[in-house]
Amino acid sequence: MALVAAACGSDDDDSTDAPDEAAESGGEFTIYNCEPQNLMTGNSSEVCGSSVLEQLYSGLTAVDYDTGEAYGVVATDWETxxxxxxxxxxxxxxxxxxxxxxxxxTFADTWNWVVDPDNAQQNANFYDKILGYEDVINGDAEELEGVRVIDDTTLEIELNEPFSPLPIMLSYTGFYPLPDEAFEDIEAFQESPIGNGRYQMDGEWQHDVEIAMERYEDWPGDDPGVADRIVWRIYDDINTAYLDVQAGELDVLKQIPPERETTVENDFGENLVRTDTSSFTYMGFPLYQEEFQDPDVRHAMSMAIDRQAIIDAIFNGARSPATAVIPPVLPQHREDACDYCHFDPEAAAEMYDEAGGPDELTLYFNSGAGHEDWVEAIANQWQENLGVEEISFEDLEFAQYLDLHDNAEVTGPFRLGWVLSYPSPQYAMEPIYTTGVSSNYTHYSNEEFDNLITEANGVQDQAEADALYQEAEDILLEDLPIIPLWYETRTTVHTDRVSNVEVDPRTFVRVEQIQVTE
Incomplete structure (x- = not known):
């Protein structure tokens, strides 16, 4: 959501002014995308689907990335x-x-449908703070007690406990509204979703080929889309996409292959954008596998990785070694919060041996996104520094890769990432590390960690909440269900046909702002 290719997640636009609409709107452009796992708002927790869905839908709120605060889209205001x-x-x-x-x-009906366990929506657990959630999940109620329709333009939401980030959380993909038509045949609906956003579908989703959309002229917001039409071209190999931008066959590529970092400036000149993002890459452990349940095995595997060497050799320096799970784009980030994220091969080897670390490993990653070289580099370091005798690799296209995780069929360390769908330390941790949530692919569970997150969520004083989030992060970094690897400086490239290409902290290209110049 959401995953980076993970979760995943999704808001509306930031506060950047759009180009002068009368003089500069119109035209069509193409942009790279990977094949989404699905196009259901309640079920999409990864960026491939969410980046499309946020143009097709408008939520109650969106995020102003200049201030880090929520503002109203369908909602005019709120109070508590x-x-x-x-x-x-x-x-x-x-x-x-x-x-x-x-x-x-509309919102009440959609939310009740998403939470209904019969519909098996991955984003249902985002509703767990709303009064009556457990009753619906357990089959004791059909609707959320805490969602009340006062009239057509007034919605009341009652929570189980205080939760100050609610307005910014409601910008997330899983809270977008669905029309009545969606519930008639949800599988057919997602092939050509009907939303309420700046853009509407132009035809059906052509799987593994493209998703086309055109501007919805009746969208009533203050900053409508600039281009008349956007085509999301679906690639299974990012290197092919890079060559297509060079050839003018693709207009925008929102992530370049790591090996292209050394030549991208010569290849594209001024047609590149570098952006510090919240994108956080990690290697996770399937804690349901016995060989990874000892924390010292995980500690040792983390300390055996020379992050900076990989960043320099493979990414040409366009990453920063991760020393925490709360990313540097948030003020709550702390440098060197992680005791086991420094490179110490001797200590790692001794710890791994004493903990009885496995001699054979299978590493998992999603294919076609430029992960092959650095995953192999980590494997080489584990063999050299820990004495792992045999390492094999399993790679799948991203949608199938997530299905493997959903079914808990991963047997070794796996590559995933996370971006902030909204700027909060709560979102940096709760959706992927708290007990039982759908994106917790490690199956990590720590009651003390869960309680600290809950306590921080309910605190009104920001400094007090920040301290609690950091205390929870300390527990997480001691247990280390994942190995923090690096934060990404995203490199985006484009053709001369487009301008005003910007990337927000989530790594989302603000496609609604892009101007077609030819």
Missing amino acids: EDNVTWTFNLRDDFTFHNGDPVTAQ
Whole structure:
């Protein structure tokens, strides 16, 4: 969501002014994408789907990435006295692309559908803070008690406990509204979703080929899309996409192959954008496998990795070694928070031997995204520094890769990443490390960690909340269910046909702002 290729997640736009619409709007451009796992708002927790969905839909709120705060999209404003009961006032001029109005009842119906366990939506656990969630999940109620429709433009939300980040969390993909038509045949619906966003589908999702969308002229927001049409070209090999941008066959590539970092400036000149992002790459451990349950095995494997050497050799320096799980783009980040993220091969070898680390490993990663070289580099370091005798590799296209994780069929260390769908230390940890959540592919569980996250979520004083989040992070970094690797400086390239190409901290290209110049 969400995963980076993971979760994954999704908001609306930032506060950057769009180009002058009267003079510069129009045209069509193409942009790289990987094949989404699905195009269901309640089920999408990775960037390949979420980047598309956030253009097709508008939520109650979105994130201003200049301030890190939520602002209203379908909602005009909101209020609360205790961070438990919230009232959201809605605009009355939003419609779905089929003309149906978007009302408070629309959000209530969608949210109740997402939470219904019969519908098996991955984002259902984002609703666990709403009163009545457990009753619905357990089959004791059909609807969320804490979601109440006062009238067409007033929605009241009551939580189980105080949760101050609620407005910014509601910008996430899993809270987008669905029209009544969606519930008639949800599988057919996601082939050509009907949203309420700046852009609407132009035809059906052509799997492994493209997803086309055109500007929705009746979108009532203040900053409509600039281009008339956007085509998301789906690639299974990022190197092919890079060559296509060079040849003018693709307009925007939002992530270049690591090996191209040494030549990209010569290849593209001024047509490249480098952005510090929240993108966090890690190697996770399937803790349901016995050989990875000893924390010292995980500690040793982390200390046996020379992150800087890999960054210099493979990424030409376009990464920063990870020393925490809260990324540097957040003020709550601490340098060197992780005691086991420094390179110490001698200590690692001794610890690995004493803990009885495995002699054979299978490493997992998603294919076609430029991960092959650095995963192999880590494997080589584990063989050299830990004495691992045999390492094999399993790689799959991203959608199938996530299915493997969903089914807990991974047997060794696996590559995944995380980006912040909204800028909060809560989102940096809770959706992927707390007990039982859908993106917790390690199956990590620590009651003390869970309780600290819950406590921090309910604190109104920001400094007090930050201290609690950092205390939770300390527990996480001691248990180390994942190996922090690096934070990404995203390199995006484009052709002369487009301008105003910007990337937000989530690694999402702000496609609604892109101007077609030819």
